[in-house]
Amino acid sequence: MLAGVLRRLLRTLVTLLVSSFLIFAALYLTPGSPLAFLTHGHSLSPEAIHSIEAQYHLNKPFLERYWLWLTGLLHGDLGRSTITREPVTTLLSPRIGVTLLLVAMGALLIVSGGIVLGVLAGVRGRRTDGVVLTVTTIGLAIPSFVTATILINYLALKLGWFPVYGAGSGFADRVWHLTLPAISLALGLVAYVALITRAAVRVEMGSDHSETARSRGLREGLVIRRHVVRNALLPIVTVSGITVASLVAGVAVVEKAYELPGIGAYLVDSVSNNDFPVVQAICLILVVVYVVVNAVVDVTYLLLDPRLRTGRR
Amino acid sequence: MRSRITVACLVFLALVVLMAVLAPLIAPHSPTEVNLSSAYLGPSLEHPLGTDASGRDIFSRIVFGARTSLLGPLGVIALAVAFGVALALAAAWFGGWVDTGLSAVIDVLFSFPGLLLAIIAVAVFGVGLGAPILALGIAYTPIMARVVRASALRERELPYIAAASVLGLPARLIVWRHLLPNVWPLILAQTAVMFGYATIDLAAISFLGLGVQPPSSDWGLMVAQGRPAILAGHSAEALYPGIALVLVVLCVMVLARRLGDRAGRGL
Numbered sequence: 001m002l003a004g005v006l007r008r009l010l011r012t013l014v015t016l017l018v019s020s021f022l023i024f025a026a027l028y029l030t031p032g033s034p035l036a037f038l039t040h041g042h043s044l045s046p047e048a049i050h051s052i053e054a055q056y057h058l059n060k061p062f063l064e065r066y067w068l069w070l071t072g073l074l075h076g077d078l079g080r081s082t083i084t085r086e087p088v089t090t091l092l093s094p095r096i097g098v099t100l101l102l103v104a105m106g107a108l109l110i111v112s113g114g115i116v117l118g119v120l121a122g123v124r125g126r127r128t129d130g131v132v133l134t135v136t137t138i139g140l141a142i143p144s145f146v147t148a149t150i151l152i153n154y155l156a157l158k159l160g161w162f163p164v165y166g167a168g169s170g171f172a173d174r175v176w177h178l179t180l181p182a183i184s185l186a187l188g189l190v191a192y193v194a195l196i197t198r199a200a201v202r203v204e205m206g207s208d209h210s211e212t213a214r215s216r217g218l219r220e221g222l223v224i225r226r227h228v229v230r231n232a233l234l235p236i237v238t239v240s241g242i243t244v245a246s247l248v249a250g251v252a253v254v255e256k257a258y259e260l261p262g263i264g265a266y267l268v269d270s271v272s273n274n275d276f277p278v279v280q281a282i283c284l285i286l287v288v289v290y291v292v293v294n295a296v297v298d299v300t301y302l303l304l305d306p307r308l309r310t311g312r313r
Numbered sequence: 314m315r316s317r318i319t320v321a322c323l324v325f326l327a328l329v330v331l332m333a334v335l336a337p338l339i340a341p342h343s344p345t346e347v348n349l350s351s352a353y354l355g356p357s358l359e360h361p362l363g364t365d366a367s368g369r370d371i372f373s374r375i376v377f378g379a380r381t382s383l384l385g386p387l388g389v390i391a392l393a394v395a396f397g398v399a400l401a402l403a404a405a406w407f408g409g410w411v412d413t414g415l416s417a418v419i420d421v422l423f424s425f426p427g428l429l430l431a432i433i434a435v436a437v438f439g440v441g442l443g444a445p446i447l448a449l450g451i452a453y454t455p456i457m458a459r460v461v462r463a464s465a466l467r468e469r470e471l472p473y474i475a476a477a478s479v480l481g482l483p484a485r486l487i488v489w490r491h492l493l494p495n496v497w498p499l500i501l502a503q504t505a506v507m508f509g510y511a512t513i514d515l516a517a518i519s520f521l522g523l524g525v526q527p528p529s530s531d532w533g534l535m536v537a538q539g540r541p542a543i544l545a546g547h548s549a550e551a552l553y554p555g556i557a558l559v560l561v562v563l564c565v566m567v568l569a570r571r572l573g574d575r576a577g578r579g580l
Contacts, residue, residue: 015424141563143513145520146555249426253517271436279436
C-alpha cells in the first residue's frame with residue numbers, strides 16, 4: 001500500500017510541475033512578443049521595460065526563465081501586476097478569504113446534501129426515488145449563473161430573505177451573504193453526488209451480505225446503517241472529494257454573478273484588463289488546489305479500502 | 314413513460330435546431346435593432362417575451378442566440394471526439410509503452426478543469442469563441458479518451474478481433490472497420506454528455522464577458538446583460554435565455570442517459 005501511496009504522490013508532483021510549466025509557457029503562446037503582450041503594446045519608459053524584463057527574465061534562455069519563475073513561486077513571489085505594479089500576493093491576500101469560505105460552504109452542501117439525497121433515493125420507495133431522480137437531473141442541467149440569476153431575482157429581491165450582492169462584513173454576516181452563492185456553486189455537484197450515492201446504495205441494498213443480515217432478523221434501519229451505507233461509502237467518498245475539487249473551477253462564475261470580491265472574480269477582471277501576472281498566479285493557485293485535493297482523495301481511498309492494505313492491487 | 318420523455322426531448326431539440334437554422338425567418342424582429350423608446354416592454358403580440366433595456370425584442374434575440382449557443386458546443390465535442398478517440402484507440406491497440414505514455418498525457422490533461430483552461434486561453438488569445446472552444450476541446454479529450462480506451466481494451470481481447478487478425482487484415486482496417494463500430498454506442502453516449510457540459514461551460518464563458526461579444530446575441534451573454542435590469546424589476550432578459558439553456562441541456566442529458574443505457578452502462 002505504501003508503494004501505491006508513494007506512486008500517487010510522485011504522480012501528483014509531476015502533474016504539478018507540468019501544469020505550472022503550461023501556465024508559465026502560456027505567456028509565450030501569445031501572438032506577438034511577450035514584452036508587447038505584457039505592456040499591452042504601450043511604449044513605456046526604458047526603466048519600466050527594464051523592470052518587466054527583469055521580472056520575467058526575458059533576456060535569459062527559456063528553460064532558465066521557467067526555473068527562476070518556479071523558484072520565485074516557491075519563495076512566495078507571485079510576481080507583480082502589470083496594471084497597479086503591486087506584488088500579486090498583496091493584491092490577492094484580502095480576496096482569498098471570501099473564496100475559501102465560499103468553497104468551504106459549497107463543499108459542506110455537497111457532502112451533506114448529496115449524500116442525504118442519494119441515500120434517501122436508494123433506500124426509500126419508488127416515489128422518493130422518482131422525485132430525487134427528477135430533481136437531480138434538473139440540478140445537473142442548470143448552469144451556476146442561471147441558478148444565481150433565479151435566486152437573486154426571487155429569494156433576494158422579491159422576498160428579501162438574502163442580500164443581493166457583496167460579501168458582507170464579520171463572520172455571521174459573511175456566511176449569510178455567501179449562502180446563495182454557495183448554493184449556486186454547489187447545486188449541480190450536489191445532484192451529481194446524489195446520483196452516484198444512489199447507485200452505490202442500490203447495489204449494496206440488493207447485495208448478499210445485506211440479504212443475510214435481513215434473514216438473520218436485523219431491523220431494516222440497522223441493516224441500512226451497518227451494511228448498506230458503510231459499504232457504499234467508498235465510491236461516495238471518492239466522488240465527493242473529486243466534486244469538491246471541481247468546485248474550485250466554478251468560483252469565477254459564481255463570484256462574478258454575485259459581485260463577490262474573491263479571487264475568482266478577480267481572475268476574470270484581470271483577463272479583461274490583460275493583467276497577465278495576476279491571471280497566471282490565480283490560475284496556478286486554483287490548479288494546485290484542484291490537483292492536491294484530488295491527490296488527497298486518491299490517497300484516502302487507498303487508506304480506506306481494507307482490500308488494498310495487503311500491498312497487492 | 315420513459316420513451317415518451319425521450320421522444321419529447323428529441324422533438325424539443327429538433328425544434329431548437331430548426332429555430333437556429335431558420336432564425337431570420339422565425340424571429341419577428343432584428344436581434345440587434347435598438348429602439349430606446351420601446352425599452353422594457355412587457356410581453357405582447359408584437360414582442361412575445363417583451364423587450365430589453367435597449368428596446369430589442371427578447372424573443373428574437375433568443376432565436377438568434379440559439380446559433381452560437383449550439384454551434385460552440387458542437388465545435389468542442391468535434392475536437393474532443395477526434396482527439397480522444399484517436400488517442401484511446403492508439404493506446405489500446407498498441408499497448409506497451411505507447412499506452413503508458415499516452416495514459417500519462419491523459420492523466421496530466423485531466424488535472425486541468427475545463428473552465429479554467431478556457432479562461433487562460435482567452436487571456437492569451439483574446440476574447441471570442443475560438444480560444445474557449447479549442448481549450449474546452451482539449452480539456453474534454455481525456456474524458457472521452459478514458460472511456461473509449463477502457464472499452465477498446467475489452468473489445469480487443471474478444472474472438473472477432475483475433476479472427477480478423479488471423480485473416481491477415483491490416484491493423485488500420487481492423488480498428489476502423491471492426492473495433493470502432495463496436496465502441497461507437499459508448500462514444501455516442503459520452504459525446505451527448507459532453508455536449509451538455511460544453512453548452513454550460515461556453516455559456517458561462519460568454520456570461521463572464523470573455524466569449525461572444527455584444528451586440529451579438531448569445532444566451533449566456535443575454536443573462537449577463539439582463540442582470541442590471543433585474544434590480545429595477547425587469548427580469549425577462551436575464552431569465553428567459555437562462556431557461557432556454559436549462560431546457561436544452563436537460564433534454565441533452567436525458568438523451569445521453571438513454572444512449573448510455575443502450576450502450577450497456579446505466580448510471
